[in-house]
Amino acid sequence: MKIGAYIQVPFCQTKCTYCNFYTGVVSRDRYAPYADAVCREITEAAVARKVAGEETAEIDTVYFGGGTPSLLEPAALKKILDALRHGFGFAGSDGAMEITLEADPETITHDKAEAWLAAGFNRVSLGVQSFSDSELKAAGRIHRRSDIFSAAKTLRAAGFRNISMDLIAGLAHQTRATWEESVARLAGVRPEHVSIYMLEIDEGSHLGKESLSGGSRYSAAAIPSDDAIADAYDWARTALAEAGYEHYEISNWGLPGFRSRHNLKYWRREPYLGFGAGAHSFAGGRRWANVHDSARYVRDIEKGGSTREQEQVVTQEEALEEELFLGLRQLEGVDLAQIENAYHVDLSERVATLREQGLVEVAGGRLRLAPDRLSVSNGVLVELLG
Numbered sequence: 001m002k003i004g005a006y007i008q009v010p011f012c013q014t015k016c017t018y019c020n021f022y023t024g025v026v027s028r029d030r031y032a033p034y035a036d037a038v039c040r041e042i043t044e045a046a047v048a049r050k051v052a053g054e055e056t057a058e059i060d061t062v063y064f065g066g067g068t069p070s071l072l073e074p075a076a077l078k079k080i081l082d083a084l085r086h087g088f089g090f091a092g093s094d095g096a097m098e099i100t101l102e103a104d105p106e107t108i109t110h111d112k113a114e115a116w117l118a119a120g121f122n123r124v125s126l127g128v129q130s131f132s133d134s135e136l137k138a139a140g141r142i143h144r145r146s147d148i149f150s151a152a153k154t155l156r157a158a159g160f161r162n163i164s165m166d167l168i169a170g171l172a173h174q175t176r177a178t179w180e181e182s183v184a185r186l187a188g189v190r191p192e193h194v195s196i197y198m199l200e201i202d203e204g205s206h207l208g209k210e211s212l213s214g215g216s217r218y219s220a221a222a223i224p225s226d227d228a229i230a231d232a233y234d235w236a237r238t239a240l241a242e243a244g245y246e247h248y249e250i251s252n253w254g255l256p257g258f259r260s261r262h263n264l265k266y267w268r269r270e271p272y273l274g275f276g277a278g279a280h281s282f283a284g285g286r287r288w289a290n291v292h293d294s295a296r297y298v299r300d301i302e303k304g305g306s307t308r309e310q311e312q313v314v315t316q317e318e319a320l321e322e323e324l325f326l327g328l329r330q331l332e333g334v335d336l337a338q339i340e341n342a343y344h345v346d347l348s349e350r351v352a353t354l355r356e357q358g359l360v361e362v363a364g365g366r367l368r369l370a371p372d373r374l375s376v377s378n379g380v381l382v383e384l385l386g
């Protein structure tokens with residue numbers, strides 16, 4: 001069996017105003033003990049699987065996300081990769097694997113890039129967000145437009161042949177002109193993979209809270225309207241298609257052959273193991289998550305205790321919802337007959353209603369979201385599950 005491994009590094013240099021992730025700004029002294037705890041968790045998990053006689057699982061994709069994993073010393077990142085390699089085994093040579101490191105542009109130096117490659121990383125996902133300095137500044141990002149160009153240059157010079165970049169539609173001060181400029185600049189740098197997220201406004205971020213309460217701190221009053229954000233997303237779809245990128249998931253595009261193998265596992269409900277504070281796992285029909293608090297996570301691991309705070313067996317009903325909710329995020333959609341057979345359900349009525357509303361379409365036996373509704377996909381998915 002092949003599985004994915006996700007490593008969560010929940011540390012950042014500052015807190016971006018729009019960020020609703022569980023990440024923190026902590027002293028650098030805490031990075032090394034955290035990396036050691038992750039190594040220990042990996043080693044113990046590998047041993048536990050062997051003791052339990054579970055099916056041998058080889059890892060074929062690794063994703064270091066966060067947070068800002070590129071803040072850890074390259075030696076610490078290598079130690080974690082080595083723990084995975086020794087504990088579980090890698091499916092093939094490093095070249096046959098997909099091993100991704102999320103990095104912020106300002107953290108990249110030539111020495112680091114070379115050390116990452118030497119450790120086994122072959123893909124870097126750069127948190128670009130925008131090519132407009134005023135948007136980056138308002139969002140609380142440290143990097144500026146010039147850092148993005150030099151980061152891409154440094155990674156290419158070191159030998160990275162698979163780079164992903166992400167942008168956010170809807171940052172404060174974004175206009176149609178600055179958005180078109182960001183997408184054009186990104187396409188000019190020609191990363192192999194692109195993610196475009198639409199700004200989420202919720203209580204989980206400083207900006208979201210401020211906006212919901214009608215305030216103007218964090219430039220909350222300068223957030224584009226929902227319609228403008230949806231238009232920006234739709235415009236980017238066309239621009240990226242013209243630039244040769246294949247749109248394969250609501251938020252993701254790749255040049256041919258460069259879809260994210262690791263993230264595809266999430267949407268296809270394939271198994272993955274997560275390590276680190278707040279990391280989620282899915283294997284053997286169960287989902288579980290580690291404690292979010294990184295200090296508590298390290299303490300738990302050092303004491304030899306459990307780090308899990310949620311564990312559930314996925315019921316058939318939940319599995320069906322996941323098949324639809326996750327599967328429909330992919331533009332190729334889902335095989336309707338296969339799902340109906342596997343779950344002994346008849347979805348024809350639900351699908352017919354949604355088709356009448358123009359929310360989904362069926363072609364060649366596959367159910368998928370209507371292309372012009374991708375910008376409001378969350379609403380469509382909720383309707384479908386309702």
Ligand code: SF4
Binds near residue numbers: 012015066067
């Ligand atoms: S957006 Fe990324 S870099 Fe910014 S605080 Fe959140 S996790 Fe950290």
